[in-house]
Amino acid sequence: MATTHTQRTAKLMVSPSIILLLAWMIIPLGMTIYFSLLRYNLLSPGTESFTGLDNYKYFLTDPAFFAALSNTLVLVLGVLLITVIGGILLALLLDQPMFGQGIVRILVIAPFFVMPTVSALVWKNMFMNPVNGLFAWLAKLFGAQPFDFLAHAPLFSIILIVAWSWLPFATLILLTSLQSLDKDQMEAADMDGAGMLAKFFYITLPHMSRAITVVILIQTIFLLSIFAEILVTTNGGPGTESTNIAFLVYSLSLLQFDVGGGSAGGIVAVILANIVAIFLVRMVGKNLEA
Amino acid sequence: MSSIHLKNVVKRFGEVEVIPPLDLEINDGEFVVFVGPSGCGKSTLLRVISGLEDATEGTIHIDDQEATSMPPGERGLAMVFQSYALYPHMSVRKNISFPLKMAGMDQNEINSRVNEAAKVLNLSDYIDRKPGQLSGGQRQRVAIGRCIVREPTAFLFDEPLSNLDAALRVNMRLEISELHKNLKTTMIYVTHDQVEAMTMADKIVVLRDGYIEQVGSPLDLYNKPDNKFVAGFIGSPKMNFFSGDVAAQYNADSIGIRPEHMDSSTESGKWSGVVKVAEHLGSDTFLHVVLDDLGAALVRVPGDMPVTTGDRVYATPRTNELHRFDAQGKTIKN
Amino acid sequence: MQQATLNQRKILTSVLAWLIGLMIFFPIFWTILTSFKTEADAIASPPMLFNFSWTTENYTEVLSRSNYFLHFMNSVIISVGSTILALIIAIPAAWSMAFSPTKRTKDVLLWMLSTKMLPPVGVLIPIYLLFREWGLLDTRTGLVIVLTLMNLPIVIWMLYTYFKEIPVDILEAARMDGASLKNEIIYVLTPMAVPGIASTMLLNVILAWNEAFWTLNLTAAKAAPLTAFIASYSSPEGLFYAKLSAASTMAIGPILIMGWFSQKQLVRGLTFGAVK
Numbered sequence: 084m085a086t087t088h089t090q091r092t093a094k095l096m097v098s099p100s101i102i103l104l105l106a107w108m109i110i111p112l113g114m115t116i117y118f119s120l121l122r123y124n125l126l127s128p129g130t131e132s133f134t135g136l137d138n139y140k141y142f143l144t145d146p147a148f149f150a151a152l153s154n155t156l157v158l159v160l161g162v163l164l165i166t167v168i169g170g171i172l173l174a175l176l177l178d179q180p181m182f183g184q185g186i187v188r189i190l191v192i193a194p195f196f197v198m199p200t201v202s203a204l205v206w207k208n209m210f211m212n213p214v215n216g217l218f219a220w221l222a223k224l225f226g227a228q229p230f231d232f233l234a235h236a237p238l239f240s241i242i243l244i245v246a247w248s249w250l251p252f253a254t255l256i257l258l259t260s261l262q263s264l265d266k267d268q269m270e271a272a273d274m275d276g277a278g279m280l281a282k283f284f285y286i287t288l289p290h291m292s293r294a295i296t297v298v299i300l301i302q303t304i305f306l307l308s309i310f311a312e313i314l315v316t317t318n319g320g321p322g323t324e325s326t327n328i329a330f331l332v333y334s335l336s337l338l339q340f341d342v343g344g345g346s347a348g349g350i351v352a353v354i355l356a357n358i359v360a361i362f363l364v365r366m367v368g369k370n371l372e373a
Numbered sequence: 374m375s376s377i378h379l380k381n382v383v384k385r386f387g388e389v390e391v392i393p394p395l396d397l398e399i400n401d402g403e404f405v406v407f408v409g410p411s412g413c414g415k416s417t418l419l420r421v422i423s424g425l426e427d428a429t430e431g432t433i434h435i436d437d438q439e440a441t442s443m444p445p446g447e448r449g450l451a452m453v454f455q456s457y458a459l460y461p462h463m464s465v466r467k468n469i470s471f472p473l474k475m476a477g478m479d480q481n482e483i484n485s486r487v488n489e490a491a492k493v494l495n496l497s498d499y500i501d502r503k504p505g506q507l508s509g510g511q512r513q514r515v516a517i518g519r520c521i522v523r524e525p526t527a528f529l530f531d532e533p534l535s536n537l538d539a540a541l542r543v544n545m546r547l548e549i550s551e552l553h554k555n556l557k558t559t560m561i562y563v564t565h566d567q568v569e570a571m572t573m574a575d576k577i578v579v580l581r582d583g584y585i586e587q588v589g590s591p592l593d594l595y596n597k598p599d600n601k602f603v604a605g606f607i608g609s610p611k612m613n614f615f616s617g618d619v620a621a622q623y624n625a626d627s628i629g630i631r632p633e634h635m636d637s638s639t640e641s642g643k644w645s646g647v648v649k650v651a652e653h654l655g656s657d658t659f660l661h662v663v664l665d666d667l668g669a670a671l672v673r674v675p676g677d678m679p680v681t682t683g684d685r686v687y688a689t690p691r692t693n694e695l696h697r698f699d700a701q702g703k704t705i706k707n
Numbered sequence: 708m709q710q711a712t713l714n715q716r717k718i719l720t721s722v723l724a725w726l727i728g729l730m731i732f733f734p735i736f737w738t739i740l741t742s743f744k745t746e747a748d749a750i751a752s753p754p755m756l757f758n759f760s761w762t763t764e765n766y767t768e769v770l771s772r773s774n775y776f777l778h779f780m781n782s783v784i785i786s787v788g789s790t791i792l793a794l795i796i797a798i799p800a801a802w803s804m805a806f807s808p809t810k811r812t813k814d815v816l817l818w819m820l821s822t823k824m825l826p827p828v829g830v831l832i833p834i835y836l837l838f839r840e841w842g843l844l845d846t847r848t849g850l851v852i853v854l855t856l857m858n859l860p861i862v863i864w865m866l867y868t869y870f871k872e873i874p875v876d877i878l879e880a881a882r883m884d885g886a887s888l889k890n891e892i893i894y895v896l897t898p899m900a901v902p903g904i905a906s907t908m909l910l911n912v913i914l915a916w917n918e919a920f921w922t923l924n925l926t927a928a929k930a931a932p933l934t935a936f937i938a939s940y941s942s943p944e945g946l947f948y949a950k951l952s953a954a955s956t957m958a959i960g961p962i963l964i965m966g967w968f969s970q971k972q973l974v975r976g977l978t979f980g981a982v983k
Contacts, residue, residue, distance in 0.1 A: 086427040088444065092888055093807035096799035100863060101815065103796065104822050107856040111830035111837075118832055173727065181721040189967055190728035193735050196966040198917040200937040201955045205738050209948055215750040217737070224753075250731065255974050308826050311919030311934065315941040329920075332828040337835070337924065346832050353829035360824045425879050446885030458880035462898040471894070472884035519884070 112353070119346035126340045138347035142335075148348075150323040151331040152355070154238055158245070158327055159306045161238075163299060165246040170253030170298065171291070175283075177254070178261045195251040199311040206244045207233060207316045237317045237325035244312055249305075253298045260294030261287070300363060307356055328352045375436055375449075375526035375559045376401050377422060382431035384414075384421055384583075391417050392583040394431065399527075399561065399576075404553050406562045408570040409580035409606070415563045416531055418580070422561065423529050424448050436526060446475070451520030452529040455536065457512045459504040459519075465491070466500045469518045476523075490518040510541050517552070527559035534569065546572060567607055571595070579603050601702035604629050610659065612696070613670040625697035625705055632659065632673040634694040639680065642687025646670070651680055662686060735959070742766070742952035749948035765953035773936065775957060782932035782958075784847050785922070786915035789854035790862075790908055796855070797862040798904075802892060804863075805870035806878060816867060819860040827857075827920045838925060845927045853925065854915045861914070862907055869903025870896070906972040909965070913973075916962050933958040 119138050123131045142148055177187065194202065210216050211232035219229035232240040264287065272282050310329045313319055319326035319334060326334070332352055336345025377399040384392040392414050399405050407415040420426040422433065424445035432441045440448050451472070460468050466487055473483045491497045494514040504512055513533060520528055530549070534542045550573050553560050564570055570577050571591045579586040579594065579602070587599040591607075598604035604612050608631055616627035636642065637660070646664035653676065660672045660680060672688050680686060697705040729736075740756075741749050748759040769775060804812045834853065835844070843849030873896065881895045897904070919934040926935050937958050940951050966973060 086424070086444075088427070088442075089807055089888075090809070093803035097803040097815070099796055100800035100819070100859060103856060104819055104859060108822050108825060111833035112825070114833035114836075115829055176720065176724050176727070179720040179724075180717050181724050182717070183721070183725070187724045187728040189970065190732040192966070192970065193732050193963060196913060196917075196963045197735065197959045198934050198937065198962075199919045200923075200934045200941075201738075201959050202734070204937060204940055204951060205734055205955060208946065208951060209737060209741065210734065215752075215946075215948070217754060220752055220754060247731070247734070259974055304823055308828065308920060310827075311923060311938065314923065315938050329826060329828045332831065333924070336832050342832055342836075349826075349829040349831060352826045356824050356826045356829075360821065423883060425882065445879075445882045446887075450883065452880070452883045454876045454880060456874055456876045458874065458876035460877060460880075460895055460899075462901075471881070471886075475881075475885040475887075475890060519880075523884075 115346045115349050115353075117346075118342050119350050121343045121346075123342040123346075124340050125342055134343065138343045139351070142344055142347045142351060147323045147326065147331060148328075148351075151326045151328045154323075154325060155307065155327040155329075155355075157238060158242060158309060159303060161242040162246045162249060162306055163302060165242070166249045166253040166302065167295060167298060169246070169250050170257045171288075171295075173250070173254045174257035174261050174291075175287075177258050191254055192251045194248050195255075197248065199248065200315050202248050203241075203244055203312040203315045206240075206247070211240055233317055234321060237321065241309075241312055241316060241325055244316070245306070245309060249302055252302070256294050256298050257291055260291050264290050303359065303363060307359065328355065376434075377527060377559065377561075378434040378437075379422070380432045380434070382418075382421060382428045382433065384417055384426065385429045390583065392421070395583070395585060397578065397585065397588070399559060402557045402559055404550075404560045404562065404573060404575045405578060406564060406570040406574035406576070407578045407580055408564055408567055409586075411565055412582075413580040414583035415565075415580050417583075419452075419529055419531055419561060419563045423450055423452055449523075449526040450529055451523050451525035451527075452531065453513075453516045453520060453533045455532040457504075457516040457533075457536075459512055459515055461504050464501050464503055465496060465507070465515050465518075468504065468515055469496075469522055472519060472523045486522045487518075490521045493521070494518050509537050510545060513537065513545055514548075517549075521552075521556070525558065527561060530560065530562040532564055533562075534564070535566075549573065568609060571607070577607075579606060597704075598696065599704055601627065601629065601698045601704075604696055604698075604704070610671050610673075615667050615670075619667060620697075623695065623697050626700040627698045627702075629696040629698065630690040631694065632671040634691050635672050635688040636691065637672055637674045637678070638687045638689075639678075639684065640687065642689040644670075644689070645685060645687045648680055648682055648684045648686055651682060660686060662688070664688070735963070738952045739956050740952075741948055742956045744949050744952075746947055746949045749952070765949045766957070769950055769954045769957065773939075773954075775936070775954070777929075778931055778933050778936040779957070779961075781847060781850075781926075781930055782916055782934075785850045785854060785930075785932050786912045788847070788851040789858060789915050790911040792851060792855045793859050793862040793911065794866075794904065794908065797859060797866050798892070798897070800863050801866035801870050802896060805867050805873075806875055816864065820864055823857075823860045831924060834921075835924065844925060845930045847930045849925055850922060850930060850932070853921045854918060857918070857921070858911050858914060862911055865907040865910070866900070866903065869900055869907070872903075873899050902972060905969075909969050909973050913962055913966060 120133060120135060121131050122134045122137070173191065177184065177191070181187070208216070210218050213219050213229045213231040213234075216229075218232070222229045230236075268286055269282065272286055277285065308329045309327060310333065313325055313327065313330045314333075317325040319330045323331075328348070329352065332345050332348040335341050335348055379395060379397040382392060382395050382397075383390070395418070407418060409415050417426065421428050424440070424443055428441060432439060434440060435448055435450070460471065463471065469487045469490055470483045473486065487500075488497075491500050494517060496511065496514055496518060499507060499511060504515065507515065516533070533549075534545055537545060546569060549560075549562075553573075562569075562573060574591055576588060577591055577594055578588050581602055587594060587603045589597075594603055594607045598607060601614070605614065610632050612629040612631045614627055614629045620626060620628045644664045644667060646662040646667070648660050648662055649669075650661040652659040652661075656676045658674050658676050658678060658680065660674055662670050662672055664670050670688070672686070674680065674686075699705055742765055743761045743763065744755065744759050745762055745764070748755050751759075804816060838844045838849050843852070877899070878891055878895060881891045886894065916932075917934065919938075922932050922934045923938055926932070937954060940954060
């Protein structure tokens, strides 16, 4: 809906972005695919040779891969479950009239601004440490044995840390959506004799569905690639108990310098992300259309 | 001289032909109104003239100069948008001076022109306010002011009054008409409201589905519509149409008669019917009548005629004001 | 009577909300508090709330032992630099897609967003090797490039949603008024979109400031931003709680304060224009 002149200008102005993103996607991805077909270790340079799909065979049959795959799923789903349910409850609470709402909001939003390395280290050392951590002190206070979170429940601990970082995001988006809910609708429901729960399930929740979709979509993108929290807390361990795909690929490529194997893992990660993406878009596509 | 000539202008959006080949001449100093139902292509036509859209085919001449592929800013035309399209972050003064600044005009000249325009439009008191702080009518005047200062070869108006309330609309209608009398600049005005068209235009262009149905002065269109569409569109309330036997009596496929062109009586007349609703406006009364054999019709009667719902009335069409149409809806000339 | 129950309810919700708010904030509060303790006080049992001897020696120690200022500047340059660069590339693109859309615009946008779904590990090796080849490893330039590309889809998407809210009429009015495309963007679009551009900027500075995959993997010492600087505390220095706290406070302080001050714009930005 404009002149051909403006349309031509428009194309010109959008092209740098398209070219950059295309290059950013195709060049490294192409290289990754190429490397994944090679036997290639940085420790023995100059010995690269073509091995076909061997790297994939090793990677996919490695027990570490299955551990990482299930850890990734547990991590993503665990954090989503906590943040979405917690976020809904918290948003409902913050939407009520109260004293000092602004300050409470500031308190709740704060963890979002904390970089992953800081939150992970603070939780690991000052809270979850079995000797000097606050949780250990709390346990002793109640006469229980201190629990070594990161040694005995590493994945759960990481889920907790990550959920703490993402809860503000979920809460804020859900709260914004809640505040746009038409009050007349609520009063109409009151007139119709709807109870608290009925109002929540028939009016509030459907109204928030779009916001929930956004939360799930955006968080999943970030949660699939959780890395720093694992690196500074457990280093993927003990064993592979807290290794996700991202961390596995990192350790293959930059710790073991196995470029071929790491690349194969990277491609697997890309394929998995795409499966999740397709699944997500299918599931939530309708919600985003409107 | 500021005439605008459109020759064979076609506009397509992809496959959809919004404006089929169209010729139009707009003369210097004329107030031309494009009128038609929504979706008739009148706004698109205006945008093609403005240069915001280009013509798919054909040529546009402004002042005998080919302007078909000129960018909008160089055509010397100024436009008032339906939404006014004021720059919300600029004061009234900045809004009005923006086109002059873009033209690289000297600041002193800008100031004097803006002050002059503000005085003419009664905006001097609001000159430092932002558009958000103005009423609808004031915003409208700022939009007009932004056009005036440029001293354009022609003004384009895209349904400028549709966002105003009824009373203000009448006022602004007068103001724009006065402006035209004072400036004597060519104006092209798009509206779907035939009252605006009738009251303001020197020349009305009636459009339907991109086709020009008729071009003429307001009274031409009212008295001598070329076809059934124009007959029905121009005039308020609408013309009554009848087809069938009664039309055949007049050697036509259908006939039309305006509510004000029937003589009414409670005793006798050519057609008779029962009043369903009587709308008393004081000066006039509009009777919604169900005529025997003919069906529903609207008849204007003097306000003092004592009729109410359920009464039987008689209506006689004035033969010389009766319009006859053929099967294609074309007017049958006498 | 009814007024009283309403007030009671309000007090109850306030207490509950404050409790939860304080709980969520507690780790940050505790970190800041601990940063002012001596190492001995920091691990004292029972933990000391306010009854310790306040000290700033942790800060002086962190500042003297490591080059905090260098890492801080790296963070600033990398996050602000990549955001501005992304904005410069994205504003024209968002203008095009918002005001001159074609049939394929929606697809292009979704494709751009989908590049965000590409897990960084999928391209870690080539980027690492290319950067090594080009001498971009452990340089600010390298990180600015990577983070610009990382965040570009989000920046474009956010700007697009903000631009969409601006009526086309106004840009067309500018065109009628004889503004060139450059002037249309500079004098009309950008000032009108300032709130949107500001939230986009804020959110992206924060995302880039806290980005911890590329910053950890592509830097060593010179270009390491605060994320990497803190990571070096993972062990065994992490056991020095007071110093870890001081370093952490300095790492999150700037962004925390900025985030709090710009809460309103940020909430708008956070929703990526998807929630009204």
